Amino acid sequence: MVRARADLHTHSFASDGSDSPTELVRKANKMNLGGIALTDHDTLSGIKEFMDVEVSDEMIRIPGVEISCEYENREVHILGYFVPLDSRPLNDKLEFLRKARYDRLPQMVQKLVDLGLEVTIDELYEDIKGVASPGRPHVAQLLMKKGIVTTTLEAFEKYLAFDRPAYVKKERMKALDAVRLLRSIGAFPVLAHPFTVKAPDLYSFIQALVKEGLLGVEVEYDYSFMGMNYSSNEVKEMSLDWHLLHTGGSDYHGTIHVTELGSTTVPIEVIEEMRMKVTT
């Protein structure tokens, strides 16, 4: 059987997924995926295990990352593929972003307590033991566990989303800087799920990223778990102006979000095109 498809956007429990990198690779292998990228938020700590786990069949694995960024005060995610694990400038930046993630946890919990909810920071710390890059989904999980909400989406909509009462701003990297950094270390930068960027002019935003060296855009993406419905055609057409590579993936988080591994994929050839760009 030809392994023709690749899922280029997944998370492990190094950030806010629920699977270990080993489980992720084994599942992908069982599903007959031809390629998979691990793209944890602001950390490379799952990558070594991800690359090393042995499976019986051939499956291309790509070391990746999803960097928390902003553009004109809006949240933006930049994916990096074929990231070198030992890059000092990248690791320094990621460490700064992870510290910002840790720093905001007690602030979020305090806001929830002020709202009258019975949660403690110790319960949260207990839940995130061993997690390199914790985030709001972990807080949402705790609220679910305590019966305060029934779904993580409800936790976001009631408390944790931007403009909701327990939202705390997090330090992020400038999107343009992230693209420039990824290119400078030989990685392949991609704009993740472009329609979640609330930029009034998506075209100009992508154009600005291209100037810094953006090479791809995540065209294939299922927005429905965020309650949004977009077709990929608009951004596909837009990106043709700059010859950007069309990537895609499931944004699989295990039990934390509802998307399934391999539910959104791209042809396996996309990986080869990426590799050619970063090695030439």
Ligand SMILES: [Zn+2]
């Ligand atoms: Zn994202």
Ligand SMILES: [Zn+2]
């Ligand atoms: Zn993601």
